[in-house]
Amino acid sequence: xxxxxxxxxxxxxxxxxxxxxxEPRHGISVFGKLKYGPDFQHFDWADPTAPxxxxxxxxxxxxxxxxxxxxxKGRRPSAVQVHEIRLHERxxxxxxxxxxxxxxxxxxxxxxxxxxRTATFQLDPxxxxxxxxxxxxxxxxxxxNAIRDEGHPVLRSVxxxxxxxxxxxxxxxxxxxxxxxxxxxxxxxxxxxxxxxxYYESHDxxxxxxxxxLGSGPYRISKVRSGSSVEMERVTxxxxxxxxxxxxxxxxxxxxVDYYQDRTSALLSFFADEYDFREEFTSKSWATEYDDKKPVxxxxxxxxxxxxxxxxxxxxxxxxxxxxxxxDARVRRALDLAFDFEWTxxxxxxxxxxRTGSVFENSELAQDxxxxxxELALLExxxxxxxxxxxxxxxxxxxxxxxxxxRGQLRQAGRLxxxxxxxxxxxxxVDANGEPFALEFLMYQPSFERVIGPYxxxxxxxxxxxxxxxxxxxxxxxRVKAFDFDLVTARFSPxxxxxxxxxxxxxxxxxxxxxxxxxxxxxxxAVDALIENxxxxxxRPALLAATRALDRVIMWNNYIIPQWYKxxxxxxxxxxxxxxxxxxxxxxxxxxxxxxFDSDKARRTGGRNGG
Numbered sequence: 324x325x326x327x328x329x330x331x332x333x334x335x336x337x338x339x340x341x342x343x344x345x346e347p348r349h350g351i352s353v354f355g356k357l358k359y360g361p362d363f364q365h366f367d368w369a370d371p372t373a374p375x376x377x378x379x380x381x382x383x384x385x386x387x388x389x390x391x392x393x394x395x396k397g398r399r400p401s402a403v404q405v406h407e408i409r410l411h412e413r414x415x416x417x418x419x420x421x422x423x424x425x426x427x428x429x430x431x432x433x434x435x436x437x438x439x440r441t442a443t444f445q446l447d448p449x450x451x452x453x454x455x456x457x458x459x460x461x462x463x464x465x466x467x468n469a470i471r472d473e474g475h476p477v478l479r480s481v482x483x484x485x486x487x488x489x490x491x492x493x494x495x496x497x498x499x500x501x502x503x504x505x506x507x508x509x510x511x512x513x514x515x516x517x518x519x520x521x522y523y524e525s526h527d528x529x530x531x532x533x534x535x536x537l538g539s540g541p542y543r544i545s546k547v548r549s550g551s552s553v554e555m556e557r558v559t560x561x562x563x564x565x566x567x568x569x570x571x572x573x574x575x576x577x578x579x580v581d582y583y584q585d586r587t588s589a590l591l592s593f594f595a596d597e598y599d600f601r602e603e604f605t606s607k608s609w610a611t612e613y614d615d616k617k618p619v620x621x622x623x624x625x626x627x628x629x630x631x632x633x634x635x636x637x638x639x640x641x642x643x644x645x646x647x648x649x650x651d652a653r654v655r656r657a658l659d660l661a662f663d664f665e666w667t668x669x670x671x672x673x674x675x676x677x678r679t680g681s682v683f684e685n686s687e688l689a690q691d692x693x694x695x696x697x698e699l700a701l702l703e704x705x706x707x708x709x710x711x712x713x714x715x716x717x718x719x720x721x722x723x724x725x726x727x728x729x730r731g732q733l734r735q736a737g738r739l740x741x742x743x744x745x746x747x748x749x750x751x752x753v754d755a756n757g758e759p760f761a762l763e764f765l766m767y768q769p770s771f772e773r774v775i776g777p778y779x780x781x782x783x784x785x786x787x788x789x790x791x792x793x794x795x796x797x798x799x800x801x802r803v804k805a806f807d808f809d810l811v812t813a814r815f816s817p818x819x820x821x822x823x824x825x826x827x828x829x830x831x832x833x834x835x836x837x838x839x840x841x842x843x844x845x846x847x848x849a850v851d852a853l854i855e856n857x858x859x860x861x862x863r864p865a866l867l868a869a870t871r872a873l874d875r876v877i878m879w880n881n882y883i884i885p886q887w888y889k890x891x892x893x894x895x896x897x898x899x900x901x902x903x904x905x906x907x908x909x910x911x912x913x914x915x916x917x918x919x920f921d922s923d924k925a926r927r928t929g930g931r932n933g934g
Contacts, residue, residue, distance in 0.1 A: 347432035347445065351415060352424040353506045353820045354863055359418065359426060359567075366418055369571035369917050370903040375557065377920020379575040379900075380598035381406065382589050383582050385767070385796030386550040389531035393474045393516060395838040397531035398800050400553045402580045406915045408555060409540035409573070411516035414444050414463070416568045419908035422819035423506070425513040426568050429458055429539075435508050439499070442508040446493040451562040452519050452539045460489035465520035467497070467511075469528050476839040480830070481510055481823040504858035506822035541573035554579045571903070574919035584796070586770050593895070594618060596929055600896040600914065605770060606672040609893050622898065623928040629892045632909035634686035636816040637679055639883035640764070643809055645834070645844035648760060652710065653743040655881035657736035658762075658810075659720055661781040662884055663729045671773055676887035680719055681874050682815055685890045688870040690717040690878065697868035701856050702875070708849045710879040718878035720885055733784055740785065752786030761788040765808040767799040804838045812886070813842050819910055821870060825854045829877060843882040850876055899925035 349361040365371045381402060389397030392404060392411075403410065415425035415433065430444035450458035464487045471482040484503035489495050499507050518528075522537040535544035541561050546554035555578045563569055581598055583589035590608060593601055594616050603609045618624040642649050642658065649655060664678045681689035693716050694702060702713055712718065721732050737747075745752050745760060752760040762782070764775050775791055782789040794802065802808055815828050824840075826833055831846040833839040853873040860866035877883075892912045901921045907913035 347434045347443075349432060350424055350426040351433050351435065351442075351509055351512050352421065353509050353822075356421075357424050357426075358421050359424075363426075363567050365567050365570035366420065366572075366908070368420055368903060368905050368908040368913065370905070371571040373571045373574045373901070373903070373917070373919045375574050375919070376576050377574075377899075377922065377925070378577045378579065379600065379915060379918075379920065380579050380581060381600050381915070382593070382598045383580050384584070384586065384589060385800070386582055386584075387553070388549060388797075389533065390535055390544055390547060390553065391528075391530070391532050393470055393478060393518075394529060394531075395475050395804065396529070398797060400580060400582075403553065403555075406578075408542055408578060408915060410538040410542055410544065410555070411518060411536075412450070412458070412539040412563070413513050413515060413517065415512040417513055417910075418568075419911035422910070423509055425509060428563060428566065428568055429463075429517060430512065433508070433512060439505065439508065440501075440503075441496055441498050442511060443490070443494065443496045444512070446495070447563075448493060449562050450539070452522075452537050453543050453558060454537060456519065456521065458517055458519075458539060459492050460495035461492075462520045463487060463495045463515075463517055464489050465523070466518045467515060469518065469523070470515065473529050476833065476836045477824070477827045478514075480826045480833055480836075480839065481514060482507075483823075483826075485511055502855070502859075504823045505860060506820060506858070509820075510822055541569065542578065545577075550582060552579060552581045572916045574917075575915070576920075578915060585768060594624075596897065599899065600894070602912075603893040603895055606675040607773075610673040610675065613895065618897070618928075625896055625898045627892075627894045627896070629894065629907060629912055631685070631890050631892050631912070633819065633911075634688060634817050635679070635684040635888040635890060636814055637682040637684060637883055637885065638812070638814040638888060639679060639885045640810040641813050641842035641883050642881070643806060643811075643842070643844055644846075644882065645806060646809065648754075648762075649809070651743040652880050653739040654745075655884075657739040657743075657785070658782070659881055659884045660732040660736040660739070661729075661785060661787075662720075662778050663723050663732075663781060664720065664885075664887065665723045666728070667774060667777065668887065672887070676889055678720055678722075679885035679888050680717070680878070682877050682883075683817060683821070683870055683874055684888050686819070687867060688817070688821065688874070690871045690874040692717055694872065694875065695868060697864070698872045698875070701853065701869060701872040705849045705852065705876075709876045712879045713872075713875040718875060729781060733781065736785055747786045750786060751788070759788055760786065761790075762809040764789070764791045765799065765802060765811045766791055766793050767796050769793065771812065803842070806837070806842070806844065810884070811842060813840075815840070820866065821857055823858070825857060825873075829873075829882075830854060845877075845880075845882055847876075847880070850880075897928050899928050 383402035414430040484500040856869040
């Protein structure tokens, strides 16, 4: 009998007036709708016949000094999380072909109360840590308490309003405080890593370590070379290997992450067959640095462009509004006007990008045109607290496509700076005390110099002393954690159904929490109120109205200088892999989880046998 056939049937019973009463379900989503029924065999985008075996080598930039993934201290191997390689299991796992649905993993069923204030999970009795010890409700409770109270600030902000209690060894109930995010039950199900309470009786959760902690996922860390590489091996007796959520997935015997100091050395190493797979994020490299390479020409390296259905979010220079000279929105708007995206895209990016215009770019969540009636209902109570522009039209950075180029934008920027109390003296922009306006771009990758260099010249035309500060990767991480910068490039990448991560990027409570993602130092009651609207939205139309209203307020306040985006993945890989015939899921690229090693192809591309 299929594993999920024995699960309690998932139903939502509608009472008069549309009131919903919950029963235990095999899956959970924010608004209740699930694609897969309780008897599903595998995700549509996975190939259940995929072979196991072989080695996948991927790369990361920078360095690391800890494999404790869940605390602020130290530098983590970010590629493990970027590629979503599961070392510690969750109660449920995402399907990736639905906006926010999760299905049974450690938890066989979930029962969310009618009012959404509690969620009760029945654990699978087969669930095990890698040492063979069972995963129990006490482990789940311990994990929430440790991560909520002592974990990374981003995780703390997600789980801040949740508590848990063990009702039985295999049953745990989460309770959510009044005003908790609407999606908190889903976040608990899919984002809370389950750690071993017994293991941490003799290990300090708050400390960095290069000794791999006890896990429970399809992979375990097997080798660590500090700052150089992390190797993970497939767990051959993984307890959940045959669950529907895992069939056809996690096929490589070994995944190794090698670390490089910069993009240039990493790209050269790729062509030298020192690793197998990369996603190319640099437009110049994608356009000019592949076609003339022999492995590309003879077909040993394949290039693949896949559509990306996820929100691209907002990539930009986050302006540190904690610093007095950036506190005025008119100053931040002037900085935006001085960036000539069209020139940059044409001359540096080979026309491959579009200008970011939303913190929810490339999605239905983004602002578009004048605000709707539903948006105005949220914005009108904030009139006087938010820029007037939010009531007129969607924010859009000025364009230099028109004749005259950047000159008109610089004149407008100069007027804004003057209104904000700055003036030109002897060619230098100064405040009322004669202090010059200076700013610094914090960087660790030289590839951005070609973009920032022309921008610096435009800023100098405004009288601003702009410089680029290069630091090593470790120092960069620590300075960003401490908000020790003027402008820093970052990206806000929201999920398809935004939730508690909004607090970390834009919430006032996170503005002064070291290590949070509120890079811009946003402390705005209007933004806080709109985040609450997003998190309490009762249905998707209400959610869209709330995200669009929030988007308008953030963008019109110019907390970021928007950069660029593309709604696709540019992938390059040595042709020694297989992948499902079915289309990839809308909200994931399908690598690393659904591909597999093909030994025949490997022999043709250089003879590697996966060892």
